[in-house]
Amino acid sequence: MEDTPSARIDAERNRRVLLEAAAGALTRDPDASLGEVARLAGLTRATLYRHFGSRERLLDALRDDALGCAVEAVAAARVEEGTALEALRRVITAIASLGGRFWPLLMEGADRDPEFLNSRAQAFAPVLAIIERGQVSGQIRTDVSAQWAVTALTALLAAAVHQAKGVEDPGLAERVFDTIAFGIQQPPTKETRH
Numbered sequence: 001m002e003d004t005p006s007a008r009i010d011a012e013r014n015r016r017v018l019l020e021a022a023a024g025a026l027t028r029d030p031d032a033s034l035g036e037v038a039r040l041a042g043l044t045r046a047t048l049y050r051h052f053g054s055r056e057r058l059l060d061a062l063r064d065d066a067l068g069c070a071v072e073a074v075a076a077a078r079v080e081e082g083t084a085l086e087a088l089r090r091v092i093t094a095i096a097s098l099g100g101r102f103w104p105l106l107m108e109g110a111d112r113d114p115e116f117l118n119s120r121a122q123a124f125a126p127v128l129a130i131i132e133r134g135q136v137s138g139q140i141r142t143d144v145s146a147q148w149a150v151t152a153l154t155a156l157l158a159a160a161v162h163q164a165k166g167v168e169d170p171g172l173a174e175r176v177f178d179t180i181a182f183g184i185q186q187p188p189t190k191e192t193r194h
Contacts (some may be wrong), residue, residue, distance in 0.1 A: 015045055017041045019065050019083050022058055026104030027165075047126065059108055066101040070123040073098060077125045084134025089177050091127055092153070096173035099161040111158050124150055153180050 025032040034055060038048040050092035052058040073094035079083045102110075110116040117126045134140030141150070156179060160172050 011051075014047055015044055015061075018043065018048055018058075019053055019062060023104060025049050025067075026062075026107070027100050027167075030104065030107045040137075057092065059105070062101070062117075063105050063110055065101065066105060067119045067123050069098050069101055069114075070095060070120070071097055074123060076128050079130055084130050084137060085181060087130045088127070088181070089173075090129065090155070092177045092180070093139070093173040095157055096160070096176060097171075099164055099172065100168065102158070102161050103165065106158060106161055117145050120154060121150075127132060149180070156180060 018037065022037045025037045025040050030105045031037075034048055035045050037058070038045045041048070049060075051185060052061055074091055075095045077087065077090035079091060081087065082090075105111075105116070128146050128150050131140055131146040135142045135146060153176075156176055160169075160176055
């Protein structure tokens, strides 16, 4: 078969459709078969195997895709704009919207995989800069290290995704932000928040 631009576009489209179907199928049923993933994608098992070859390679591709989406979401959150807390809220909102992409990975134990954790830390590097900026400006306390704040944030996001079981939860981002920004103390009223 000739490798034409349209064939490459079709292959990339099929890969994207398979990844979306896999994220959805594994969110609903962590034991979903590759046949079920292919069926949901509207493609054949042969197409799925041509792209991924095995469940393990599909999960690796899902991990890479989710982390890539996280990097894009953090970049799109305009981390340099506004105050540190405004930027942090945008990042949390963007990352929380990806919960369904991370749920199947967390069910497979990705949060115990050193390679995943290292890649996640790289994806969250801009968040470390936000926290440090907030510490310099006095918005974020300095008696807690910026690295600890990022570690707490990623753990809280993972716990929230676990609790939501991959189902979209419109209030998730706000709850995560409030917990990170205000801890478990009674938060300030909406009029005094900035």
